[in-house]
Amino acid sequence: MTGATGMQGGATVDALQAAGISVRALVRDPASAAARSLAERGVALQAGDFEDTAQLDKALEGAFGVFSMQLPPLPGDPDSEVRTGRNLVEAAQRAGVAHFVHTSVARAGDQTSFAGWLEGRWTKGYWNSKSAVNSLVRAAGFDHWVVLKPAFMMENFIPPKAAWMFPLLASGCLGTAMTKGVPLDLVSAADVGRFAAAAFMNPSRFDRQDIDLAAEALDMDSVAAVIADATGKPVRARYLTEVEAIDAGHHAGLVSSQQWASVEGYKVDLARAASFGIKLETFGAWAQRHRDDFVITV
Numbered sequence: 001m002t003g004a005t006g007m008q009g010g011a012t013v014d015a016l017q018a019a020g021i022s023v024r025a026l027v028r029d030p031a032s033a034a035a036r037s038l039a040e041r042g043v044a045l046q047a048g049d050f051e052d053t054a055q056l057d058k059a060l061e062g063a064f065g066v067f068s069m070q071l072p073p074l075p076g077d078p079d080s081e082v083r084t085g086r087n088l089v090e091a092a093q094r095a096g097v098a099h100f101v102h103t104s105v106a107r108a109g110d111q112t113s114f115a116g117w118l119e120g121r122w123t124k125g126y127w128n129s130k131s132a133v134n135s136l137v138r139a140a141g142f143d144h145w146v147v148l149k150p151a152f153m154m155e156n157f158i159p160p161k162a163a164w165m166f167p168l169l170a171s172g173c174l175g176t177a178m179t180k181g182v183p184l185d186l187v188s189a190a191d192v193g194r195f196a197a198a199a200f201m202n203p204s205r206f207d208r209q210d211i212d213l214a215a216e217a218l219d220m221d222s223v224a225a226v227i228a229d230a231t232g233k234p235v236r237a238r239y240l241t242e243v244e245a246i247d248a249g250h251h252a253g254l255v256s257s258q259q260w261a262s263v264e265g266y267k268v269d270l271a272r273a274a275s276f277g278i279k280l281e282t283f284g285a286w287a288q289r290h291r292d293d294f295v296i297t298v
């Protein structure tokens with residue numbers, strides 16, 4: 001599997017091992033702390049990366065299934081996500097992999113319908129790359145495939161992501177460029193992992209589907225209240241203009257994504273996400289489980 005040292009991949013390792021399924025992970029550096037931690041849990045490591053097809057072939061030799069995820073396009077390399085996604089799909093085809101579970105993002109494939117798309121309002125490279133890899137998976141001819149499409153990850157509210165995603169949160173301020181009252185679809189990494197493991201174990205239930213994932217939708221005032229309740233620290237939402245957000249330390253691309261979430265949003269069908277028989281974790285339950293992981297210094 002890929003992404004095993006990350007949030008979604010790590011959660012998928014947890015779910016697969018809990019089901020008694022052996023895991024082999026493609027890692028860039030087997031000597032890294034994250035990779036060693038996987039090895040200590042019984043995960044077989046294969047050194048390599050998406051750019052080396054020979055290493056991919058070795059990693060996938062004899063594999064029953066593949067968990068696939070790629071990074072968004074790298075700065076200065078707009079084709080990186082599609083290229084690496086294609087390399088993995090083609091290696092899986094050569095290896096005769098039967099089960100391919102890919103994780104993407106909700107709304108990938110709908111981007112041409114976004115308000116302001118033709119005017120270039122949103123990050124076209126991000127959305128087009130996600131959509132293109134999804135299409136590669138669907139067209140590859142695997143016996144079984146599923147494209148999981150998570151909405152906003154709950155883990156973005158805790159380190160290491162929180163320092164970049166919500167730079168004011170440590171001071172008790174949940175500052176965003178979102179519009180007051182607009183809900184954000186939320187999902188935990190653990191739920192992505194549970195869906196991925198279930199797709200491997202019961203392919204007929206999930207086969208050949210794009211599945212949007214979110215447990216619930218909360219506005220920022222509600223998110224702040226949940227975090228405050230879980231941590232016992234005062235947290236309030238603050239709604240920022242684009243200029244205010246950038247001045248407060250938000251990256252311009254992040255501000256754009258928050259504006260997109262207000263104008264378009266992930267639009268997950270929560271009832272459908274809940275219909276697969278996997279109990280999705282509410283933000284409140286997730287926050288309680290991670291209450292010691294929040295960094296709020298007030």
